[in-house]
Amino acid sequence: MKLSEFCQKLAIPFSGEEREINGLNALQEAGQNEVSFLENPKYASQLSGTNAAAVLVTEAMAQHLPEQCTPLIVDEPYIVLAKASAFFAPLRLEHDLPESIIGEGTVIEEGAFVAKGSRIGENCHIMPGAFVGNNVTIGDNTILYPNVTVYRDCKLGSDCIIHAGTVIGSDGFGFATTKLGEHVKIYQNGNVVIEDDVEIGSNTTIDRAVFKSTVIKKGVRIDNLVQVGHNCVVGEYSVLVSQVGLAGSSNLGRNVVMGGQSATAGHLSIAPFTTIAARGGVTKNVDKAGVYGGFPLMEHRLWLKLQGKLARLLKA
Amino acid sequence: MKLSEFCQKLAIPFSGEEREINGLNALQEAGQNEVSFLENPKYASQLSGTNAAAVLVTEAMAQHLPEQCTPLIVDEPYIVLAKASAFFAPLRLEHDLPESIIGEGTVIEEGAFVAKGSRIGENCHIMPGAFVGNNVTIGDNTILYPNVTVYRDCKLGSDCIIHAGTVIGSDGFGFATTKLGEHVKIYQNGNVVIEDDVEIGSNTTIDRAVFKSTVIKKGVRIDNLVQVGHNCVVGEYSVLVSQVGLAGSSNLGRNVVMGGQSATAGHLSIAPFTTIAARGGVTKNVDKAGVYGGFPLMEHRLWLKLQGKLARLLKA
Amino acid sequence: MKLSEFCQKLAIPFSGEEREINGLNALQEAGQNEVSFLENPKYASQLSGTNAAAVLVTEAMAQHLPEQCTPLIVDEPYIVLAKASAFFAPLRLEHDLPESIIGEGTVIEEGAFVAKGSRIGENCHIMPGAFVGNNVTIGDNTILYPNVTVYRDCKLGSDCIIHAGTVIGSDGFGFATTKLGEHVKIYQNGNVVIEDDVEIGSNTTIDRAVFKSTVIKKGVRIDNLVQVGHNCVVGEYSVLVSQVGLAGSSNLGRNVVMGGQSATAGHLSIAPFTTIAARGGVTKNVDKAGVYGGFPLMEHRLWLKLQGKLARLLKA
Structure with a gap:
């Protein structure tokens, strides 16, 4: 999403450098394609060191931002952040991703559901009623007991045991x-x-x-x-x-x-x-x-x- | 169920006005087709104001009931109430009700179960392993994540999110x-x-x-x-x-x-x-x-x- | 499993009487085909009365064992016990056992999973998403609500109600x-x-x-x-x-x-x-x-x- 589009959706006047924005992050973690926010003046000292493309701030705080960072001036940064978070939420369940890759010896029992785009290692056991969302990765020898739910994009290692429910x-x-x-x-x-x-x-x-x-x-x-x-x-x-x-x-x-x-x-x-x-x-x-x-x-x-x-x- | 039949099933002598009984309720809430009870003498003052068709009471308490209300005299009202509650329990899962009505844009994923007689609004998402019982109503845009269980007769509004399990x-x-x-x-x-x-x-x-x-x-x-x-x-x-x-x-x-x-x-x-x-x-x-x-x-x-x-x- | 094989798998020198071993158990409960252990010297007095075929013990404790019991001398009995416990773990889900026996009037709803080798009594209700593992026994009139999980080998009586999840x-x-x-x-x-x-x-x-x-x-x-x-x-x-x-x-x-x-x-x-x-x-x-x-x-x-x-x- 373009930063200008991001602002338009939130009804924020935009006059900075155009950038591609691919997510939100904390001030100290945000990279050049991310937007951050400052609600609590206590953390104002973190503004000067941020690498974020843009930061949601009140007018009074905007002056503390580094030059390359676009201030997005709003009255309630945290509320606006919440609204913006919806823009980057992935779909709950996609059916048009590539087929999941299932390792040798892995058994996916009848009644289990493995969504597209996931990668499950060898000798795993996915029991009835277990759900594995999109883009999940699981190592080898891992067991999901019945009715376990793993939401999309999570990563499980090898030799893990996850009990029912x-x-x-x-x-x-x-x-x-x-x-x-x-x-x-x-x-x-x-x-x-x-x-x-x-x-x-x-x-x-x-x-x-x-x-x-x-x-x-x-x-x-x-x-x-x-x-x-x-x-x-x-x-x-x-x-x-x-x-x-x-x-x-x-x-x-x-x-x-x-x-x-x-x-x-x-x-x-x-x-x-x-x-x-x-x-x-x-x-x-x-x-x-x-x-x-x-x-x-x-x-x-x-x-x-x-x-x-x-x-x-x-x-x- | 007729009040006489209700009494017969509980082995209570019946000599009042015949009524159709369709449920149990608290003294202050009960209507003219409901039976209520009094166990604790502390609440005896509620007896005179009840609209219940009949009330399970001990003999000592029966005199406090209003004229139009039939006393059902028993030694242990609360125990009898418990036994009577079984008469009004709906079936756990009925298969011969009308087909559920599913709104436009609502996705019921493979492995989800929606029982008969329910009504789900538009753009809802019922994920794998979720269960929706009979006669449930759900508004628009509501999400049931995997392995959620909604028992029969419950009502969910619009824009709700219910997480897994x-x-x-x-x-x-x-x-x-x-x-x-x-x-x-x-x-x-x-x-x-x-x-x-x-x-x-x-x-x-x-x-x-x-x-x-x-x-x-x-x-x-x-x-x-x-x-x-x-x-x-x-x-x-x-x-x-x-x-x-x-x-x-x-x-x-x-x-x-x-x-x-x-x-x-x-x-x-x-x-x-x-x-x-x-x-x-x-x-x-x-x-x-x-x-x-x-x-x-x-x-x-x-x-x-x-x-x-x-x-x-x-x-x- | 032969006791000699048991020892070999754990790299324990074996020089006692050969026996068939079919499980592990506590000192006071173990029978003639079971192996037990002693980690905590506080319980050393239990050694002399054990009926176990063999006991995992430290060298210092071995002398307290009764004559018919083979000492299996190790540095860390509890750790070795843990490793040995894996030998007796049943398969999580077997598909080649006899068909389960389902009593008259019992309803197993679509989406429920009943594994092989189980025995369910009369008039039970196994609701969608419920899982019943291998060799489970259930009495009469018992209800498993949606998404209940019963692991293998468990026993449920009659007239039980197990709610969802x-x-x-x-x-x-x-x-x-x-x-x-x-x-x-x-x-x-x-x-x-x-x-x-x-x-x-x-x-x-x-x-x-x-x-x-x-x-x-x-x-x-x-x-x-x-x-x-x-x-x-x-x-x-x-x-x-x-x-x-x-x-x-x-x-x-x-x-x-x-x-x-x-x-x-x-x-x-x-x-x-x-x-x-x-x-x-x-x-x-x-x-x-x-x-x-x-x-x-x-x-x-x-x-x-x-x-x-x-x-x-x-x-x-």
């Missing part, structure tokens, strides 16, 4: 809210990347990224009914026990263990080799490996000590 | 327990109504009402793995973050935000524009808009203060 | 972790047994046992989005409200009620007729029936008292 690549929970309290969907145009040797339990949900990828790294183990929000990164060999909830953009190092029903608040990092006890609520970065628990989160030994103090308070 | 209209968690501790199913003969412009994440569950409807109003956003119990009403533009649990008959005003893993205890109301922080447990009505958190629920600023006090207690 | 028999969350932090899958070669008159909500997950069975006893009611871990036993007429999580090997007596979002830590027992309030976290055995709540768990009346104390602390 699990959903990979559904839209992240993204929307902009108007002053009137109405929500405008932000299309989630990224994907999910699952590396090799990952096992995921049943009825778990892993959302696709808004831009780029939600990533589950090599050797991870995820239990049943776990939620992984958009743009999370789960480090190698990490373990997510049943009913864990990772809010968007949680970044877990390798060998992190999240106990049952524990959760993160999103946009935070957890150091490698950290354990979060069951029910722990991670409210900010965990910079130092250790065992943590409670909500708000504290060292687990302190949480145990606090329970002792409360027991004494109860008897007092 | 989500279940709409499964039976609410209803049963009567005998003195011996055995459970008798209360058939859930209501439905789910989802208004326009609602997006629901993956593997979420929304139960049908026991009587009447569970309602998700216009513009609501629901994330993944959320539970909405029977007879809930979720107000316009409300937001339910992942792993929220709404117990039965929770009534949320417009623009209520429920943070991740928060929950309600059921049979309560939350004022419009209220925010419940992540993990908040709503144990009684929230009458005043504000930000609340903790379990039991308190103002969020008090919850933060309490955490400060506990931190000091820990150091003491 | 629920998964029965997915693999328990089992793996051994190497010193390098990598995980080796422990194949879950047991099954799930669901007795008569059980109703299970939508998108719930019940994992198969690692050895033997996960058991849901007669008359149990399970709500939506509940997790039941491997080798749990849920007693007659127990009630699990939405979003409950039972960790592996939780053993609930009859008529236990677990409130919404409550959970267990696994490898523990709960006395019959116990109620765990919503959000309660069961961290150790509950030996005496009563009402409990909080996390860590306490008597519910104490939890209420504690909240009163905390309210006063807040005002101080």
Whole structure:
């Protein structure tokens, strides 16, 4: 899409350099054919370093943009971004792509659905009721149990096991809210990347990224009914026990263990080799490996000590 | 069903006015062709105002009924109600209803199942593995992703997006327990109504009402793995973050935000524009808009203060 | 498999009595054609009483084995057990077993998949998108709603109702972790047994046992989005409200009620007729029936008292 066309569809006056635009991205990630946005003045310092072709900004912020970047001046950049995200949403299910390529020994059972344009390796097993969307790639020896759904454009490695009913690549929970309290969907145009040797339990949900990828790294183990929000990164060999909830953009190092029903608040990092006890609520970065628990989160030994103090308070 | 037949099937002596009975309902909602019940003497004052054709009551309560209402005297009204609920349960899947009416531009993909008697609007997309039961109505432009299940008699509006694996209209968690501790199913003969412009994440569950409807109003956003119990009403533009649990008959005003893993205890109301922080447990009505958190629920600023006090207690 | 072959595949020197081995099992459960293991020296006293054909042990522990039992000496018994578990994993989906036997009046709807070797009783209803694996047995009058998945070898009783999207028999969350932090899958070669008159909500997950069975006893009611871990036993007429999580090997007596979002830590027992309030976290055995709540768990009346104390602390 031409930048002029992009502006026209959004009723933004256009007077900059014409460019081909092929997507949206964050300020620091955007390339020369992408549009970005700034809503929160707190991040204004990121404007000067962006490589975006154009940026949706308020008039007051436009001056901070580098010379080669076209300001697209609007009153509510985040709302306009949401509207623009629809332009780049791929079709949900295309039937006119090339036939999928299926490796030797792979069995696609009756009642499974593999959409066009996908590539599945050798000795995989796609069981009845499983759905594989367009342009999905799957390595070798990977198993999709019945009624698994893999949305389009996601990538699964080799030797993965995905149990029944699990959903990979559904839209992240993204929307902009108007002053009137109405929500405008932000299309989630990224994907999910699952590396090799990952096992995921049943009825778990892993959302696709808004831009780029939600990533589950090599050797991870995820239990049943776990939620992984958009743009999370789960480090190698990490373990997510049943009913864990990772809010968007949680970044877990390798060998992190999240106990049952524990959760993160999103946009935070957890150091490698950290354990979060069951029910722990991670409210900010965990910079130092250790065992943590409670909500708000504290060292687990302190949480145990606090329970002792409360027991004494109860008897007092 | 004739009232005399209703009584005969339940072995209740019948000596009132003959009526046609077409369902069960709560005392205050029941109409002239419905039977109601009173188990808890606390609600005896509702008896005199009921319009029900007949009411299952204990002998002691029967005197409070209005003249035109037939008392059906039993020892355990709630158990008998449960048994009677089975009489009005519709067939799970009928094949001899009229062909469904499918609007122009709507695509029903191979592997999707649309039962008879339904009506789907224009430009909808019913993806592989999705199931639409009998007599479902769906507006225009609505999307059901793979492996979504919509039980019979539910209604979805226009411009809705339902992500993979989500279940709409499964039976609410209803049963009567005998003195011996055995459970008798209360058939859930209501439905789910989802208004326009609602997006629901993956593997979420929304139960049908026991009587009447569970309602998700216009513009609501629901994330993944959320539970909405029977007879809930979720107000316009409300937001339910992942792993929220709404117990039965929770009534949320417009623009209520429920943070991740928060929950309600059921049979309560939350004022419009209220925010419940992540993990908040709503144990009684929230009458005043504000930000609340903790379990039991308190103002969020008090919850933060309490955490400060506990931190000091820990150091003491 | 011959014991010598078993050893050869694991590169363990073999010099005992040749036996036919048909599976793995816990020390106290293993029979004369099974191999067991001991990792934790704490349980060394169980060695002398085992009936296993052979036991994976460290050299230091081998002396405690009874004479008829062959020690299989390895450095890391649990890791070797994990590797051996793969030998006994059945095929995921076999097509060359005998045709399934379907009782009179049972309807298998279009789009449902019933694998070979299964036996379904009379008047059952298997709805579109439901999957029934090999060698499953189902009693009479049982209903599988759309997109339910029942893994192979599971057993369901009569008069059961399984709501949409629920998964029965997915693999328990089992793996051994190497010193390098990598995980080796422990194949879950047991099954799930669901007795008569059980109703299970939508998108719930019940994992198969690692050895033997996960058991849901007669008359149990399970709500939506509940997790039941491997080798749990849920007693007659127990009630699990939405979003409950039972960790592996939780053993609930009859008529236990677990409130919404409550959970267990696994490898523990709960006395019959116990109620765990919503959000309660069961961290150790509950030996005496009563009402409990909080996390860590306490008597519910104490939890209420504690909240009163905390309210006063807040005002101080």
